[in-house]
Each structure stands twice: as C-alpha cells, then as structure tokens.
Amino acid sequence: MLIAPGESPDDIARPRTLARLVHEVRRAEHMGVPIVPVGARYALARPHASRGLQLRTDGLRRRLGDRARERRDEWVERDLFRCEAGATVEAINERLAARGLALPTMGAFARQTIGGAVATSTHGSGLSSGPMCDMVVSAEIVTGGGLALRVEPTDGPTDPARFSSDRCDLIQDDTIFHSVVAGLGAAGALYSVTLRVVPDEVLEETRTLTTFEELRARLMSRAFVRTFRDLAVLVNPHERGGRHAASVTAISTATDPHAARRGRPRHNLVPRLLEGIPFGAYAAAFLKHRPGSAPVAIDAALSALRGQRVIGRTAEVLAATPLNETVKAHAVELAFPLADVVSATDAVFALAREEARRGRYLTAPMTIRFQGASKHLLSPQYDRETATLELIVLDGTGDEERLLAPYVDLLASLGGRVHFGLSLPRRASSQRLLANIPALELWRRTVEALDPRRTFVHRLVREAGLR
Numbered sequence: 001m002l003i004a005p006g007e008s009p010d011d012i013a014r015p016r017t018l019a020r021l022v023h024e025v026r027r028a029e030h031m032g033v034p035i036v037p038v039g040a041r042y043a044l045a046r047p048h049a050s051r052g053l054q055l056r057t058d059g060l061r062r063r064l065g066d067r068a069r070e071r072r073d074e075w076v077e078r079d080l081f082r083c084e085a086g087a088t089v090e091a092i093n094e095r096l097a098a099r100g101l102a103l104p105t106m107g108a109f110a111r112q113t114i115g116g117a118v119a120t121s122t123h124g125s126g127l128s129s130g131p132m133c134d135m136v137v138s139a140e141i142v143t144g145g146g147l148a149l150r151v152e153p154t155d156g157p158t159d160p161a162r163f164s165s166d167r168c169d170l171i172q173d174d175t176i177f178h179s180v181v182a183g184l185g186a187a188g189a190l191y192s193v194t195l196r197v198v199p200d201e202v203l204e205e206t207r208t209l210t211t212f213e214e215l216r217a218r219l220m221s222r223a224f225v226r227t228f229r230d231l232a233v234l235v236n237p238h239e240r241g242g243r244h245a246a247s248v249t250a251i252s253t254a255t256d257p258h259a260a261r262r263g264r265p266r267h268n269l270v271p272r273l274l275e276g277i278p279f280g281a282y283a284a285a286f287l288k289h290r291p292g293s294a295p296v297a298i299d300a301a302l303s304a305l306r307g308q309r310v311i312g313r314t315a316e317v318l319a320a321t322p323l324n325e326t327v328k329a330h331a332v333e334l335a336f337p338l339a340d341v342v343s344a345t346d347a348v349f350a351l352a353r354e355e356a357r358r359g360r361y362l363t364a365p366m367t368i369r370f371q372g373a374s375k376h377l378l379s380p381q382y383d384r385e386t387a388t389l390e391l392i393v394l395d396g397t398g399d400e401e402r403l404l405a406p407y408v409d410l411l412a413s414l415g416g417r418v419h420f421g422l423s424l425p426r427r428a429s430s431q432r433l434l435a436n437i438p439a440l441e442l443w444r445r446t447v448e449a450l451d452p453r454r455t456f457v458h459r460l461v462r463e464a465g466l467r
C-alpha cells in the first residue's frame with residue numbers, strides 16, 4: 001500500500017542516495033512544507049500521517065563500506081557495521097549472522113528500519129544494553145537547509161585528519177550527537193548509521209509462570225535483574241484471586257552452545273504468536289462485547305507460555321516474535337528508574353481495579369522490561385538504568401485511547417517518560433510528559449540550531465509538544 005489510511009502527505013519522496021536526500025530536503029524547504037522521515041511505519045502514533053513531504057527510506061537499504069581508513073587508530077580493530085538508515089533490523093541481523101556477529105540488543109520484532117528504531121530509542125530488555133540508539137557510534141544525517149553532516153561523539157571513530165569531506169561535514173560533539181540520533185526525525189533525516197556489534201552467540205530463553213506477588217522482592221533487586229542477559233516479565237494487570245499472574249522470560253548464554261546448530265531454534269510458534277497480543281482478532285471482537293472476560297483471557301494466554309524453551313543465535317532469540325499483521329493494538333510505554341518498578345506496577349494494578357469497576361479493562365498482558373542507561377537526551381532511558389511498563393489494548397475493543405489515557409496520566413504523574421515509538425493518546429497530558437524529560441531544553445536548543453526553519457517539525461513532534 002502506498003499511502004496508509006489517514007495519510008495525506010503533500011508529496012512522497014524515495015531518495016536512493018545521500019545527494020538525493022539533500023535535494024529533497026531543499027525541495028521541501030522551497031515548497032515551505034514540513035518533512036517527516038519515514039521508515040517502515042510501525043510507530044503506533046502514526047508520525048507518517050503528517051502533512052508535508054514524506055521522506056521514505058525504503059530506497060536506502062544498502063550495506064555501506066565501514067570507512068576503516070578514516071578511523072582513529074584506537075577504533076581500527078573494533079567490529080562496526082555501517083548501513084543506510086532504511087535497512088531493516090531483520091536484514092542487518094542476517095548480514096551480521098553470516099559474519100558471526102550480532103547486534104547487542106534489539107526490540108522484540110525486527111521489521112523496523114534501523115533509522116526508525118534508533119530515532120525512537122527502540123529497546124530490548126536487559127540491563128547490559130541501553131536502547132538501540134546507544135549502539136550507534138557514527139551517523140550521517142541531513143538537517144535543515146539540506147546540510148549533510150557526519151555526527152559522532154567527541155571521541156567518535158573518525159580521525160578528523162583522515163576524514164574526507166567531499167560528501168558531508170564532520171561534527172564530533174557529544175550534545176549534538178546525542179540529540180540527533182534518537183531525535184524522532186525532528187532533527188533531520190538519518191542517511192546512514194555505523195553500529196557497534198558483538199560476536200554472535202547461542203542463547204537460551206526460558207519461560208516460567210508465576211505471579212507478580214512472588215516476583216515482587218526479586219524485581220526490586222538489581223542483582224537479580226542483572227543475573228540474566230535479558231529479562232522480561234509479562235503480567236496480567238488485572239487481579240484474580242488476589243494475585244496477578246506473570247510469565248518471566250529469562251535469556252542467558254546457552255549452557256549447551258551446540259544445541260542450536262543441530263536444528264532450527266526450538267520454540268513453539270503458537271504461544272509465540274500469542275505473546276504480547278495474545279488473543280488475535282477474534283479475541284478482540286469477543287472482548288469488545290465481553291470486556292469483563294479480559295482478566296481470565298489474559299491468564300489463559302500467560303499459561304500458554306509456561307515452560308517454553310528457546311535456543312538459538314542472538315537474533316533468533318532476541319527478536320523472535322513473529323508479527324501477526326492481522327492483530328492491531330494500541331500500546332503505551334513509560335519508563336521509570338529501576339528502583340521504582342514495583343511501585344509503578346502497583347499503581348497500575350490499583351488503577352486497573354478502579355477502571356474494572358467502571359467496566360473498562362486492559363485486554364493484553366502488560367510488559368515489564370529493563371534497559372541500561374542511554375546517553376541520548378530524548379531517550380526514555382536517558383542517564384539511568386530503566387524499567388519500562390508497556391500497557392496494551394487490542395484494537396476493536398472500543399475506545400482504545402480512552403482506555404489507555406488514564407494510565408498514561410497516572411504514570412506521567414509518577415515521573416514516567418514516554419516511548420514516542422508506540423501510541424501517544426491524544427488526551428494524555430503532554431505537558432506532564434514533557435516535564436519528565438530532564439534534558440528537553442538542551443535537546444530543543446540543539447535541534448533548533450540545526451533546523452532553524454523548523455523543516456523537521458512534523459506531526460508527532462508537534463502533537464507531543466517537543467518543538
């Protein structure tokens with residue numbers, strides 16, 4: 001489909017080179033319309049539904065040379081992977097696996113573009129890694145006026161003395177780098193990224209059925225969360241029999257590293273399909289008429305995950321959730337300091353009880369995930385180890401935004417930082433959300449200087465009140 005429902009861009013451009021990307025930015029400025037860089041269009045807040053020039057990156061998917069000759073001596077031996085911003089995470093995973101390498105972290109599915117994933121601070125679940133934007137060590141971006149820049153941290157890989165400036169200018173500045181990479185496309189269009197990568201390994205994932213009440217004390221312990229390479233908890237936000245059912249997914253290096261080589265990764269597709277959005281379109285239709293069944297249905301979905309064991313290569317295990325395109329959902333996620341994970345979850349439980357009395361139910365398990373600190377100013381993980389709480393309502397259950405808005409308001413009032421790559425209920429108080437982004441003013445000043453004509457102020461940026 002060329003244009004998704006609700007989209008009405010003034011024009012669509014599909015640049016295939018950096019020079020063409022520069023040209024399109026200048027053309028939009030000449031037309032006097034905003035630009036929205038667009039990846040695979042999975043962001044649930046639908047930034048791509050912006051007016052203006054939609055800059056699709058599906059023509060920018062190539063792997064690029066890693067510019068080793070331009071690197072500082074101390075960077076020469078490091079494993080880096082450079083590609084255009086429209087490459088999908090799935091395609092990058094395949095390329096890397098063929099060389100015995102892997103991304104250190106990724107979201108639970110892999111069809112996003114790397115540009116979209118880093119721009120929204122997409123993350124996995126493990127304290128050993130920050131969000132995906134923190135894998136980026138260098139990026140090429142086209143900002144206001146069609147200015148092409150290679151941006152890096154101050155100690156980034158490029159040696160200024162070896163840099164060849166024919167295509168773009170080099171900026172090595174921590175604040176600029178950490179403003180534009182996870183910048184929601186509000187600071188410019190990413191043309192390419194250079195990623196830090198790690199040796200591929202065989203991972204083992206286990207799932208255990210428990211209750212949040214049993215987990216409570218362990219989740220408050222940083223040592224427990226750190227025990228695993230990755231750890232995620234799915235919880236029924238609704239209580240049954242005084243308890244909240246939970247499923248714990250723990251991922252560690254496999255004890256038998258040869259197991260995965262003997263065959264395909266071992267996992268049962270049915271519970272995988274159920275994960276996160278557990279009942280499919282039929283369940284959504286059912287729950288629309290019988291919303292009070294949600295607590296039982298969520299418990300059943302969590303039970304189906306019991307005892308699952310997955311063994312496979314890094315990407316096979318970390319991004320193993322198949323995307324069921326028939327199931328649509330609204331999902332919001334807010335991020336908290338690690339130490340607040342239990343109190344924030346308890347607050348969700350209390351609100352879920354109140355809402356249930358009014359006949360309003362969340363219709364999927366909530367997800368609790370963990371990430372290391374990020375250096376990126378707009379990232380929900382900025383400057384602190386983080387626990388994220390994701391709340392999901394299946395589409396078709398009625399008024400999804402109205403169901404989620406009180407949870408966003410509650411979690412924002414507790415200091416939660418919102419994930420802009422998921423849904424953003426319009427009625428949620430944006431001022432409260434903005435107040436929870438500690439480096440917002442520095443980010444704004446930095447981005448305004450790069451885009452003084454406000455060419456990259458697209459719909460999501462405006463609606464979120466970011467610029």
Ligand SMILES: Cc1cc2nc3c(=O)[nH]c(=O)nc-3n(C[C@H](O)[C@H](O)[C@H](O)COP(=O)(O)OP(=O)(O)OC[C@H]3O[C@@H](n4cnc5c(N)ncnc54)[C@H](O)[C@@H]3O)c2cc1C
Pocket residue numbers: 036037038039040041042043044047048057085086106107108109111112113114115116117119120121122123124183184185186188189190191323419421422460
């Ligand atoms: C089924 C599903 C599962 C998900 N799982 C996770 C998860 O596990 N963890 C998690 O954190 N998130 C998750 N997300 C959120 C998802 O990772 C983000 O929405 C991501 O941004 C989608 O990438 P995309 O290529 O579709 O980007 P788009 O939706 O096209 O764009 C998202 C944003 O990035 C900007 N952008 C895109 N490309 C560029 C570029 N080249 N330069 C500058 N800006 C750009 C856009 O302007 C926009 O603001 C999930 C979403 C879905 C639908």
